[in-house]
Amino acid sequence: MRRVKLRLADLDVEFADRDTALRQVEEFAERGTYPVYVIYGPEGCGKTALFRQAKAILEEHGYIVIYFSPMEKEFEYRLSVSDDAKELVKPVLEVLLGENGAKFVERAIELASRVMRYRERVAVLADDIFQAVGLERAEIYVKMLLNLIEYPSAPIERVVVLVGSSEGTTRVRVGRHSWALLRGMWNMSRDGFRELYEQISGEKPSFDEVWRWTGGNPRYLAELYKAEWDVEVVVKGLVRRKGLDKLAKKWRQGLERAVEDPDYLWDEYPRTEGLIQELTELNLLSETGYRDTYLWIDQPPPVDKELGIGEKYAWQTPLHREAVRRILREIGS
CATH class of the missing domain: 3.40.50.300 (P-loop containing nucleotide triphosphate hydrolases)
Structure with a gap:
């Protein structure tokens, strides 16, 4: 092929x-x-x-x-x-x-x-x-x-x-x-993402570090590369582009729980319905609850709380979750 x-x-x-x-x-x-x-x-x-x-x-x-x-x-x-x-x-x-x-x-x-x-x-x-x-x-x-x-x-x-x-x-x-x-469809598998990472020449962070930030998402691998691997630049870009300051002021308590465990959103449903809707509209959150392989193109994501992937909901990448976490710190300081 x-x-x-x-x-x-x-x-x-x-x-x-x-x-x-x-x-x-x-x-x-x-x-x-x-x-x-x-x-x-x-x-x-x-x-x-x-x-x-x-x-x-x-x-x-x-x-x-x-x-x-x-x-x-x-x-x-x-x-x-x-x-x-x-x-x-x-x-x-x-x-x-x-x-x-x-x-x-x-x-x-x-x-x-x-x-x-x-x-x-x-x-x-x-x-x-x-x-x-x-x-x-x-x-x-x-x-x-x-x-x-x-x-x-x-x-x-x-x-x-x-x-x-x-x-x-x-x-x-x-x-x-x-x-x-x-x-x-989810982000790339760890092994597959390594294949992509290795096609980028020059000085770069370790694969494990890049994996922890992107969770296997190719676009955010590209974003990090364009930012000369400066995570702060990418995170601040997400905060500004998605207007997360307004989101954080409106849903502060719920977001503080969700960045620690996205399944909080399911556990507290329907009280969290509005927050789920806004996170989905902003392409910050995805529903991952049904993991039967026939319902997926490629493979469903494994539960991985370190990457922000829960049983029912997942942050689209760890960078998305970090952007929310950063703005919560700012409005709380």
Whole structure:
């Protein structure tokens, strides 16, 4: 299997780890998907990298793949169509690339429908579309993608439709319908993350130290690298970007308990319902309660209180938890 090249900050790296997830993608290739698979996971956990590797796998299995990510700024990552179909959709591509937001997503789905008229195996990989279309409309676009499977524009052998999202707040909206199967995805395993870490040359902290801060999250490995391994810079960036001062003033007591043990949020439910909602909306917290392997892409996270991973809830990375801890200290001093 060809491993794709990816960008990590300003570095070229090779796709690493995720052997279980890659086998799952091969299973999708062999039988198609029904209904739509929506993959949720922490921001930066590697969903986009997996989708780009999945594109290569699906093409090896004879699929025409339409990959799109409306939030990407770079042209080559916003929309990618398998080489064998580019001439077929060239007129549509030229129009589509001038669109943004919901219109871009709608055009990309139309493009996939067009390809189905000419090819027997088609895959659609829709990455981080909910933020582009509006979280309140997430389920509508899942239904549009399901229509590609149920009502293809021409007879077709197999269809694969995968959607990736870090927007945990849409899980309930999407999950209340039978239009999609929800699957979790977590940060990289320790061994797999080591493979990625070792592709970064030059002076750097020990692997154990980087693991303790990132919990295996590739994006925050990149953030640390860009900050010249200064944890303070990354933590302060999280505090500012997510507006944690307001959150800490509103939920101080609950947060003080949650940074010590995220399962406090479950133990005290429903009293903590509002706090859970806000932490989820800010992409600080993820639900991890169901660990049956079939409910996950790759492997579910093991309980690890040192990394902030509880039985029911987990901080998306130790850096996220540390950012909350720091702002609590500041407002308490």
